Amino acid sequence: MELKFCKSNTIEQGTDLLFYPVLNDQIKINLLLKNLTTDQSVLSRLDKEKFTGKKAQIFSFQISETTVIFYGTGNEQKMNQEDWRQASGFLGNYILNNKIKSLALEPSAWFKSATEIEKLAQSISEGLNLALYNFDKYQNKKEKENNLEVIFVCLDAKKRNLFKKFWERGLFFAQGTMLARDLINEPAGVMTPTFLAKQAEEIANKNHKEIKLKILEKEAVEKLGMQAFLGVDRGSEEPLKFIHLKYLPKQKAKDKVAIVGKGITFDSGGLNIKVGEGMTDMKMDMGGAATVLGLFSVLAELKPKIEVHGIIAACENMPSGSALKPGDVVTNLQGKTIEIGNTDAEGRVTLADSLAYAQKQKVSTVVDLATLTGACIVALGSEYAALYANQDLLAKDLLKAAETSGEKMWLMPLPEEYRELNKSSIADIRNIPNSRGGGSITAALFLSEFIEAGTAWAHLDIAGPAYAEKALNTYTPIGGVGYGVRTLLEWLDN
Ligand code: BES
Ligand code: MN
Numbered sequence: 392m393e394l395k396f397c398k399s400n401t402i403e404q405g406t407d408l409l410f411y412p413v414l415n416d417q418i419k420i421n422l423l424l425k426n427l428t429t430d431q432s433v434l435s436r437l438d439k440e441k442f443t444g445k446k447a448q449i450f451s452f453q454i455s456e457t458t459v460i461f462y463g464t465g466n467e468q469k470m471n472q473e474d475w476r477q478a479s480g481f482l483g484n485y486i487l488n489n490k491i492k493s494l495a496l497e498p499s500a501w502f503k504s505a506t507e508i509e510k511l512a513q514s515i516s517e518g519l520n521l522a523l524y525n526f527d528k529y530q531n532k533k534e535k536e537n538n539l540e541v542i543f544v545c546l547d548a549k550k551r552n553l554f555k556k557f558w559e560r561g562l563f564f565a566q567g568t569m570l571a572r573d574l575i576n577e578p579a580g581v582m583t584p585t586f587l588a589k590q591a592e593e594i595a596n597k598n599h600k601e602i603k604l605k606i607l608e609k610e611a612v613e614k615l616g617m618q619a620f621l622g623v624d625r626g627s628e629e630p631l632k633f634i635h636l637k638y639l640p641k642q643k644a645k646d647k648v649a650i651v652g653k654g655i656t657f658d659s660g661g662l663n664i665k666v667g668e669g670m671t672d673m674k675m676d677m678g679g680a681a682t683v684l685g686l687f688s689v690l691a692e693l694k695p696k697i698e699v700h701g702i703i704a705a706c707e708n709m710p711s712g713s714a715l716k717p718g719d720v721v722t723n724l725q726g727k728t729i730e731i732g733n734t735d736a737e738g739r740v741t742l743a744d745s746l747a748y749a750q751k752q753k754v755s756t757v758v759d760l761a762t763l764t765g766a767c768i769v770a771l772g773s774e775y776a777a778l779y780a781n782q783d784l785l786a787k788d789l790l791k792a793a794e795t796s797g798e799k800m801w802l803m804p805l806p807e808e809y810r811e812l813n814k815s816s817i818a819d820i821r822n823i824p825n826s827r828g829g830g831s832i833t834a835a836l837f838l839s840e841f842i843e844a845g846t847a848w849a850h851l852d853i854a855g856p857a858y859a860e861k862a863l864n865t866y867t868p869i870g871g872v873g874y875g876v877r878t879l880l881e882w883l884d885n
């Protein structure tokens with residue numbers, strides 16, 4: 392898809408679709424329409440349909456080959472980045488459903504000031520590109536088709552360079568997110584730890600100057616002493632992979648951070664096997680890992696000035712004669728012992744090792760993403776990620792980045808009083824709490840036991856937003872969401 396520019400109020404010859412955001416201003420709308428067409432039936436239809444430019448209201452008509460859509464933006468002062476994304480997502484869906492090849496976009500009604508161009512361009516690019524995403528590789532009969540070849544954006548010559556720059560930034564944000572979606576949507580029979588490692592290899596090969604990759608096989612993981620990770624892997628026939636990506640900026644790094652992703656490529660529950668419904672979507676239990684890879688796939692393009700480590704302990708959680716048993720005790724990289732109360736609480740056990748490994752990289756900050764608990768969905772529903780942090784500033788920065796990206800996130804407590812709920816009578820800690828409530832909180836407290844003094848740490852429980860059981864909004868279709876890629880890119884770049 393190619394980005395081109397055109398002058399305002401000129402319909403490019405042969406354009407399939409002209410998309411015209413309009414303000415809630417009857418006089419301006421009437422004037423605009425009269426400029427575009429003299430067709431009386433269209434003019435009277437505007438009145439009949441009571442189109443006033445209210446937010447997300449739509450009016451469409453035909454000018455020879457071109458379909459024109461007026462898209463109501465309501466009161467301009469109230470439009471924000473997420474509104475622009477949603478409107479562009481609507482446009483994306485229209486393009487898919489109507490097999491549109493060429494589009495002209497007239498965004499003048501969306502401008503408030505010159506400084507808005509950056510945000511506007513990035514939002515349009517994100518919303519449109521993310522809405523055009525469609526995972527249909529396993530469908531013989533494709534329901535939707537992306538035929539879009541060219542977009543003309545009608546803009547003053549002066550504004551074009553800035554628009555293009557931030558359009559591209561939005562494109563990177565969307566591309567990283569869509570890679571994460573692809574990885575999540577891929578069935579677990581394909582998306583094995585080996586496949587995940589191959590994806591990391593591809594990313595490292597494409598950006599070999601900026602990104603280094605280390606993949607640890609089982610023997611190396613044994614040698615290092617990641618017995619917790621090994622324990623979870625024990626029931627599976629698929630070889631595990633421990634993935635360590637490292638991005639180095641050209642100039643001296645201002646800071647060093649690690650992003651850790653839960654990488655369970657399928658969670659059957661293990662011997663504490665899940666029943667029916669509970670297992671259906673468990674190919675998505677590598678959603679955190681997908682976010683890490685999506686992020687790394689565009690880091691070299693975005694060029695943040697900090698060193699970034701991406702860490703994934705990838706394996707399956709399966710039942711078998713060799714599987715971890717309830718009551719077993721495993722020892723992590725730091726020498727801490729974990730009693731396995733339930734083999735289905737496997738994510739925190741693998742994270743005990745990947746968080747320990749991350750801290751060995753001498754980073755100042757660790758952020759982990761994990762589809763960790765069903766309890767998180769009970770607490771916050773399917774759209775919000777639960778954020779936990781041991782440092783207020785880190786929490787504040789992540790919430791701000793999430794606000795900008797339109798990804799929903801809510802700060803949760805790490806109450807000292809609940810810490811004892813994870814107590815074990817035979818080991819240092821137990822992987823399930825002896826309480827019914829607050830399951831996402833007790834899981835976060837479990838993880839915090841593996842964070843050393845001096846490390847700033849944040850944990851995102853993304854059990855809800857990693858996977859959409861139905862389309863979430865105009866630019867988030869059913870399936871893998873790629874949650875966190877855009878927020879973390881935003882965070883790393885500031
Ligand atoms: N991967 C699941 C959590 C999950 C559930 C993610 C639903 C997305 C949707 C996790 O490994 C798990 O099974 N957690 C258990 C923990 C319990 C045994 C303490 C849960 O939430 O039931
Ligand atoms: Mn589980």
Ligand code: ZN
Binds near residue numbers: 655738763
């Ligand atoms: Zn799991």
